[in-house]
Amino acid sequence: MHIPFAREPERGDRVDPAQKKGSLDGLPALADLLISIGAILVGQARVRGTADAAEATACGCPEGSAYCFDGWRLDRLTGRLTDASGALVPLSARETALLTVFLAAPGQLLMRDQLAAALPAPDGEGPSVELEILGLRRKLETDARHPEVIITDRDANGVGYVFALDVDGP
Numbered sequence: 001m002h003i004p005f006a007r008e009p010e011r012g013d014r015v016d017p018a019q020k021k022g023s024l025d026g027l028p029a030l031a032d033l034l035i036s037i038g039a040i041l042v043g044q045a046r047v048r049g050t051a052d053a054a055e056a057t058a059c060g061c062p063e064g065s066a067y068c069f070d071g072w073r074l075d076r077l078t079g080r081l082t083d084a085s086g087a088l089v090p091l092s093a094r095e096t097a098l099l100t101v102f103l104a105a106p107g108q109l110l111m112r113d114q115l116a117a118a119l120p121a122p123d124g125e126g127p128s129v130e131l132e133i134l135g136l137r138r139k140l141e142t143d144a145r146h147p148e149v150i151i152t153d154r155d156a157n158g159v160g161y162v163f164a165l166d167v168d169g170p
Contacts, residue, residue: 065077067104067167067169068169070084074100079091081139089139091136094120095135097120098119101118101119103169104170106163106164107162108162111157112159112160113158116129133150150162
């Protein structure tokens, strides 16, 4: 079905080719349309870029997508951990869950029982919370024997751990 433009002559009417040349029957020239569309898209991209920048955390991560600490980044959706140089640091599912718990509560004392309850059940004879923390320390600390990131706190209530770095993110 053909829908005529408002100024398009009926099919039976004769149109002088000289009259039609240079116009699109009352519509702006195609180049003008493309320029206008391009300007609109560029303007939208600038506005979107400004909004994205406003929603970025101090480490440059989009708000809510990752935890960032001391140059490290843990993507909340994929569980991928990257160090300050951008290299991928492999984590087990339990290490990822444990690190997420620490990053959600930086500076807070978390008791061993709380951490164990937050972790997924181990497969068969899985490692204890202490061994999971040792594994994280080996990946995060400069010297796992003298921890500065995940600090052990022993008191009358038992053994607890504190994530000692500032964290940007959710």
